[in-house]
Amino acid sequence: MPHLITPHLITIxxxxxxxxxxxxxxxxxxxxxxxxxxxxVGCRNGGCGACKVRxxxxxxxxxxxxxxxxxxxxxxxxxxxxxxxxxxxxxxxEALGRILQTGPSRATSFxxxxxxxxxxxxxxxx
Amino acid sequence: xxxxxVLRPGHVAIRVxxxxxxxxxxxxxxxxxxxxxxxxxxxxxxxxxxxxxHHSVVLREADEAGMDYMGWKVDSPATLKKLAADVEKSKLxxxxxxxxxxxxxxxxxxxxxxxxxxxxxxxxxxxDRLGNNCGTDGPDINPLPWPDNLKGIAPSRFDHCLLYGxxxxxxxxxxxxxxxxxxxxxxxLKADPGTMIGxxxxxxxxxxxxxxxRQPVKGKFHHASFELGSWEKVLRAGDILSRHQTSIDIGPxxxxxxxxxxxxxxxxxxNRNEVFSGGYIYYPDKPPLTWYDDSLGPAxxxxxxxxxxxxxxxxx
Numbered sequence: 001m002p003h004l005i006t007p008h009l010i011t012i013x014x015x016x017x018x019x020x021x022x023x024x025x026x027x028x029x030x031x032x033x034x035x036x037x038x039x040x041v042g043c044r045n046g047g048c049g050a051c052k053v054r055x056x057x058x059x060x061x062x063x064x065x066x067x068x069x070x071x072x073x074x075x076x077x078x079x080x081x082x083x084x085x086x087x088x089x090x091x092x093x094e095a096l097g098r099i100l101q102t103g104p105s106r107a108t109s110f111x112x113x114x115x116x117x118x119x120x121x122x123x124x125x126x
Numbered sequence: 127x128x129x130x131x132v133l134r135p136g137h138v139a140i141r142v143x144x145x146x147x148x149x150x151x152x153x154x155x156x157x158x159x160x161x162x163x164x165x166x167x168x169x170x171x172x173x174x175x176x177x178x179x180h181h182s183v184v185l186r187e188a189d190e191a192g193m194d195y196m197g198w199k200v201d202s203p204a205t206l207k208k209l210a211a212d213v214e215k216s217k218l219x220x221x222x223x224x225x226x227x228x229x230x231x232x233x234x235x236x237x238x239x240x241x242x243x244x245x246x247x248x249x250x251x252x253x254d255r256l257g258n259n260c261g262t263d264g265p266d267i268n269p270l271p272w273p274d275n276l277k278g279i280a281p282s283r284f285d286h287c288l289l290y291g292x293x294x295x296x297x298x299x300x301x302x303x304x305x306x307x308x309x310x311x312x313x314x315l316k317a318d319p320g321t322m323i324g325x326x327x328x329x330x331x332x333x334x335x336x337x338x339x340r341q342p343v344k345g346k347f348h349h350a351s352f353e354l355g356s357w358e359k360v361l362r363a364g365d366i367l368s369r370h371q372t373s374i375d376i377g378p379x380x381x382x383x384x385x386x387x388x389x390x391x392x393x394x395x396x397n398r399n400e401v402f403s404g405g406y407i408y409y410p411d412k413p414p415l416t417w418y419d420d421s422l423g424p425a426x427x428x429x430x431x432x433x434x435x436x437x438x439x440x441x442x
Contacts, residue, residue, distance in 0.1 A: 046395065047192075047395045047442045048436075
């Protein structure tokens, strides 16, 4: 009889998407497998910060994440990278990533981020 | 000798979050060879098979991913002194420092400086030769075309980096006016052609030895690239990356800029790597090729004709 692990339910609060955890897979990998799109996918390896989320409910453990994108204070507030977050219960997450943009403006053009005082990307350096 | 001054990108120092998975990626998947280890500073030195010098990649375990610095080999100790003086005189760079010989194993003294985009660069003239292991009657005598026992993708050399930073004009001035690089290709804003948003620079016959894209950040790393001999090897690289379940960013595809055939992927710390083939021969009298931002899609990814979501926003 195979050992069955009850999957956890993960909810992306921004998009309302729900998907099940997969044993041994990060939140982001399980999301990609479930063909959901609510969390932006970047390097998938804890370095770039694209998949940064705030965990709003539930238990989890994390792997090593680049301090350039997740500070100690971030981590204490439950702000982590979905690619390095492994659920240990049902989870609610809110995507914080800077490339979460959908709609026609994204499809037809992009911002080249020419330096301006009101640069929209400054949160990455925070 | 007609290629003088700065000869080539000689090394790139990359920060990794955990050394062992990184080493497995760079040796077994990418297929570089470990040449030295520095236990004290948690550094490992590696080279690609066709490089003669001691190392071209340095991995250092750290809390942040990204690039520590990039090193450039120059043709002689005299050139090293001259270019160091020129960099100092230009007043364009910061944090000027001499790193003593031996700080990198088998390497002479290095002159380090930070260019206006926030990237640390080094010049050095001397590095021990380990050879490419192809000689049949002694090193470099009657060589084989390639050595036995290559692992993984096995690129021939570390080739170039693409870096992101804010003061693109200042950094271009350092590379062109002080270090003698040529501009092979540029990306300009159509609405304001005086504003350059991408610069592809060559110190050699290669289509680029380094590239910068203007972004409102300092010292960021987009990718380190390694050379393959053919398009078929880029396809084979894709096979190897999938077999190892490596995180692939995009490709195999073609760049419009430089015409290179490419695949982008990520190391286990999220640093982007590229292996590529092709491109063209650059000569200093070749006019710069110009792209405008409204054609940036095909300039970057010629087949998709659009930039993927991660190109501009995913870096370390």
